[in-house]
Amino acid sequence: MSYNLLKGKKGIIFGALDEKSIAWNVALRAKEEGAVFTLSNTPLALRFGNVKELSEQCDAEIIQADATSVSELEIVFSRSMEIMGGKIDFLLHSIGMSMNVRKSREYDDLDYNFYHKTMDISAMSFHKMIQVAKKMDAINDWGSIVALSYIASQRTLNRYNDMADAKAMLESIARSFGYIYGREKNVRINTISQSPTRTTAGSGVKGIDALIDFTERMSPLGNATAQECADFCMVLFSDLSRKVTMQNIFHDGGFSGMGMSLKAMTQYKKSLEDE
Ligand SMILES: NC(=O)c1ccc[n+]([C@@H]2O[C@H](COP(=O)([O-])OP(=O)(O)OC[C@H]3O[C@@H](n4cnc5c(N)ncnc54)[C@H](O)[C@@H]3O)[C@@H](O)[C@H]2O)c1
Numbered sequence: 001m002s003y004n005l006l007k008g009k010k011g012i013i014f015g016a017l018d019e020k021s022i023a024w025n026v027a028l029r030a031k032e033e034g035a036v037f038t039l040s041n042t043p044l045a046l047r048f049g050n051v052k053e054l055s056e057q058c059d060a061e062i063i064q065a066d067a068t069s070v071s072e073l074e075i076v077f078s079r080s081m082e083i084m085g086g087k088i089d090f091l092l093h094s095i096g097m098s099m100n101v102r103k104s105r106e107y108d109d110l111d112y113n114f115y116h117k118t119m120d121i122s123a124m125s126f127h128k129m130i131q132v133a134k135k136m137d138a139i140n141d142w143g144s145i146v147a148l149s150y151i152a153s154q155r156t157l158n159r160y161n162d163m164a165d166a167k168a169m170l171e172s173i174a175r176s177f178g179y180i181y182g183r184e185k186n187v188r189i190n191t192i193s194q195s196p197t198r199t200t201a202g203s204g205v206k207g208i209d210a211l212i213d214f215t216e217r218m219s220p221l222g223n224a225t226a227q228e229c230a231d232f233c234m235v236l237f238s239d240l241s242r243k244v245t246m247q248n249i250f251h252d253g254g255f256s257g258m259g260m261s262l263k264a265m266t267q268y269k270k271s272l273e274d275e
Contacts, residue, residue, distance in 0.1 A: 006030055009034070010090075012077070018049050024226075030237070037060050038061050038084070068120045088133070093126045096166070101159075118166050145181075145189040146236050149192065150194065193248055195253060219253030223253055229251055
């Protein structure tokens with residue numbers, strides 16, 4: 001259902017790879033809500049994903065870029081403003097990758113080149129994106145910037161590995177830059193801390209099925225889906241959230257507020273009986 005929340009707004013969506021991607025769902029909802037936008041991802045993702053299909057569906061041009069490259073980000077912003085005929089109103093950073101996770105390097109045996117890459121791709125790219133936008137004055141007053149985070153930034157979850165450190169940095173960037181960009185241009189910056197979700201990045205975390213089952217049992221409202229996350233992004237991009245900034249907002253069905261639930265306790269007791 002459309003509420004025309006983004007009517008007349010222009011955006012850039014980073015990180016749509018396939019139908020499961022959070023960014024893919026955000027693009028579909030943004031289109032429904034009346035926005036125009038461009039899509040960006042790496043050349044590799046464009047080759048192996050289905051982004052072309054999304055671009056046709058949303059009538060959105062694709063601008064390829066590695067989000068760790070400042071010069072490529074500059075091209076994304078200048079091309080986007082050219083294509084859409086003006087400054088941007090919303091920006092989605094939905095990017096994450098860890099070679100340590102992919103290669104099953106445990107947290108007490110990290111490869112430091114991989115670690116550096118994790119931080120650059122999953123966190124520092126957010127700073128680069130915002131700094132490029134600000135220097136180019138590419139975002140309209142009262143614009144909205146959102147990145148996707150995860151609760152492992154604040155609490156330890158088995159096997160989330162160096163991505164936990166990247167998410168902590170990502171959330172800190174939202175606060176530090178949120179202050180400056182808010183003060184100077186009324187631009188707001190927030191992170192959404194989403195439930196575990198079966199996407200390509202999500203499935204890279206070993207034991208994701210057990211984690212999804214656990215958080216489903218623990219959350220009073222159940223896990224939030226990628227589509228529900230996209231709905232929430234519409235609120236954060238819209239004028240309805242103009243005074244929300246520098247926040248990490250949990251979109252997790254209540255998981256972050258729980259210690260133990262009846263459903264999880266029942267399951268845990270069963271496993272004790274099996275012993
Ligand atoms: N899936 C989950 O359980 C979950 C939960 C909370 C937060 N998140 C976060 O949501 C965001 C989106 O992930 P997703 O779950 O939709 O998975 P996804 O695999 O669909 O998306 C990750 C995207 O990052 C892109 N990417 C990787 N390296 C890049 C680079 N150098 N430059 C530009 N783009 C690059 C990939 O091409 C891909 O499109 C990530 O930040 C992820 O950490 C995911």
